[in-house]
Amino acid sequence: MIKKSIGFIGGGNMASSLIGGLIADGIDPAQISVAEPDSERRATLRAHFAINVVESAEAMLEEVSIIILAVKPQIIHEVCSNIGNHLKGKSPLFISVAAGIHVADIDRWLGGEQAIVRTMPNTPALIRTGATGLFANAKVSKEQRELSEAIMRAVGVTIWVEREDEIDIVTALSGSGPAYYFLVIELMQQSAMKLGLSEESSRLLALQTAFGATKMALESSDDCATLRRKVTSPGGTTERALGIMLDNKLDETIDAALTSARDRARELAEQLGNQ
Numbered sequence: 001m002i003k004k005s006i007g008f009i010g011g012g013n014m015a016s017s018l019i020g021g022l023i024a025d026g027i028d029p030a031q032i033s034v035a036e037p038d039s040e041r042r043a044t045l046r047a048h049f050a051i052n053v054v055e056s057a058e059a060m061l062e063e064v065s066i067i068i069l070a071v072k073p074q075i076i077h078e079v080c081s082n083i084g085n086h087l088k089g090k091s092p093l094f095i096s097v098a099a100g101i102h103v104a105d106i107d108r109w110l111g112g113e114q115a116i117v118r119t120m121p122n123t124p125a126l127i128r129t130g131a132t133g134l135f136a137n138a139k140v141s142k143e144q145r146e147l148s149e150a151i152m153r154a155v156g157v158t159i160w161v162e163r164e165d166e167i168d169i170v171t172a173l174s175g176s177g178p179a180y181y182f183l184v185i186e187l188m189q190q191s192a193m194k195l196g197l198s199e200e201s202s203r204l205l206a207l208q209t210a211f212g213a214t215k216m217a218l219e220s221s222d223d224c225a226t227l228r229r230k231v232t233s234p235g236g237t238t239e240r241a242l243g244i245m246l247d248n249k250l251d252e253t254i255d256a257a258l259t260s261a262r263d264r265a266r267e268l269a270e271q272l273g274n275q
């Protein structure tokens with residue numbers, strides 16, 4: 001159980017889902033504070049979660065041991081520089097959920113020598129089925145690693161990476177990944193409709209099939225290749241469809257897609273870090 005006080009900077013979507021997850025996990029709402037400039041949003045967070053809300057980060061720096069940076073990547077430079085000016089020798093643990101911002105840049109903006117965990121969650125975190133990659137800098141203690149992991153586990157599964165550049169691969173796989181699955185589901189639905197099934201039935205069957213296949217793979221001790229072989233009878237319909245997918249180079253398409261997403265994550269991190 002997390003006993004430390006946690007301060008969120010930014011009370012938007014990602015902060016709300018983390019707060020919801022932490023409270024559902026049994027954390028006392030009195031341990032949580034949020035700095036959020038929008039007064040309506042503050043009122044909603046207070047009413048919904050019974051947590052402490054403040055207008056700006058400086059007001060809670062004294063009290064919290066963990067600071068979660070949950071603002072948009074475009075303003076994280078400004079937010080960190082401001083916090084850095086008010087740290088007064090304090091060294092809380094910083095956890096960033098901001099996409100594409102390097103630990104070294106956050107540390108420089110904060111003034112240096114801070115314990116920072118950079119995370120890459122994905123959108124299903126909003127419904128507590130997320131997948132998050134975490135990277136810790138050398139200042140992060142074992143206890144702080146465990147705390148970071150416990151916090152992110154409140155919204156889904158977690159994995160650690162040892163090198164920060166692996167976060168770009170996490171971005172290409174699970175960060176952008178929900179959209180790949182949305183596209184595949186959308187295309188399967190469209191195809192079934194073209195073949196004559198109603199929109200409603202096509203949508204339901206495409207979605208439930210994606211859900212059922214994923215649940216089966218998660219619960220099975222077989223890997224996906226084995227599960228695929230088990231449902232592919234020689235001469236059957238599945239074999240015919242998979243043959244078309246591979247003849248049309250689905251494997252090369254997926255490779256190229258993830259490689260370009262990884263490269264774009266690198267480019268964006270470079271741009272955002274040059275502030």
Ligand SMILES: NC(=O)c1ccc[n+]([C@@H]2O[C@H](COP(=O)([O-])OP(=O)(O)OC[C@H]3O[C@@H](n4cnc5c(N)ncnc54)[C@H](OP(=O)(O)O)[C@@H]3O)[C@@H](O)[C@H]2O)c1
Nearest residue numbers: 010011012013014035038070071072073097098099121123
């Ligand atoms: N949503 C996702 O699925 C997802 C997935 C992966 C990573 N992330 C990362 O999570 C971070 C937050 O994303 P989000 O979707 O939660 O964004 P969001 O809903 O826009 O939340 C950001 C919040 O921060 C507030 N804010 C702006 N300036 C502030 C300041 N100076 N101090 C404190 N709060 C301030 C914003 O208020 P205003 O609206 O008034 O500006 C807004 O309420 C981003 O860095 C994003 O890369 C999100």
